[in-house]
Amino acid sequence: MNRLILLSLSFFFVFTSFSTAQIVGENYAIEQQLIASTKQLNQFFKRFNGEEDVKGRTFESDDKQYRSEKLRKKYLSILFDGEDTDITTETKLNFIERVTREDKPEFLNLHSKGWFAVVNTTFLYKGQQMPLVLYMKVQQEGLGYEWVIADIAFDPYKTMFDKQRGETKVFLHPMSHELDFMNLRKALLKGGVPESYTPADFEPDLLTVFLYEVKMGILQFQTVNRMNYHFFSIDGWYFSLTNFNRANDNSGWLISDLLQINASQKEDLLKIIYEK
Incomplete structure (x- = not known):
């Protein structure tokens, strides 16, 4: 009986030593990889x-x-x-x-x-999950620095303010002032194309649109999917x-x-x- 116990203990210690050595070896390999x-x-x-x-x-x-x-x-x-x-x-x-x-x-x-970061995110937009890209940069603020959202890319915004061009473009008649600009009623209808009545060099500020819709709860942040940096x-x-x-x-x-x-x-x- 004693010999059986001794054999069992010997097997246990050999097995335990082998397992411990294996774990130590694996941990060392992981540590080296992390380094x-x-x-x-x-x-x-x-x-x-x-x-x-x-x-x-x-x-x-x-x-x-x-x-x-x-x-x-x-x-x-x-x-x-x-x-x-x-x-x-x-x-x-x-x-x-x-x-x-x-x-x-x-x-x-x-x-x-x-250099700047490109952060690919998911937002909830009008009940649908959609990808949205944030362009982040570091700026000085007071005595320190901070990350800020410098720009965005969002598919629904890309065509939101596309101006009409050429003969199909709607416009306010040059004598509209004689009508007290009452024709603005037609120009600024909901679902219309108000961007067509802006200067030729008009460029929409999509970041402002983004911030407005976030504040109004139209855009709701979900998660960050991936990111990379550009130098x-x-x-x-x-x-x-x-x-x-x-x-x-x-x-x-x-x-x-x-x-x-x-x-x-x-x-x-x-x-x-x-x-x-």
Whole structure:
């Protein structure tokens, strides 16, 4: 009986030790993966700038490795989406050389110019769930900074204020003042086209419409579906960040698009991103 108990205990301790070792090994692997992945945007900035070590510890500004060119090149090379074959190796190397250039290195932070967030959301609109895009940017406010809604894109708004053109355009007769503008009654009918009676250069402020309908309860926020960041902070370059949730080191916030652009191409890209 004693031998049986001893054998059972021995088996239990061997099994437990194996299980514990396995769990420790798995936890270590997960920990290493979390260390390697770029979990937060602020961590992306630190790695882009060379301001932390491989274990995620922030360097002091007087540390010799702080923002070192060698460290930055190492980090920058792993800040790309490794599964994206559209970004060529040459483009990556040119970009890395540009931002680590000894005479004019480029660094990023929350207050950098020329970057913004695109937040894809769902709103309830007139009883129907619909996608709506918010364009967010950081602005200075008092002694600090804040995120603000800079613009929106919403399908129902895109044609809401389309002005008539050409011979079919309705208009107020040039002698309307002689009628005390009584013809406004016809022009401003509900369901009509009041935008046709505005100046030729009229551009609707859709952000104001959005804010009004939110305040009136016509638009009701439901959830954030996904988001990404767009950077025009480096002269002559554009890149975007996407959050990849993968079970490997190449995860978190990574560069998913990278283009070398001129001023004209920048304007075209902005129009595409803002759905103009």
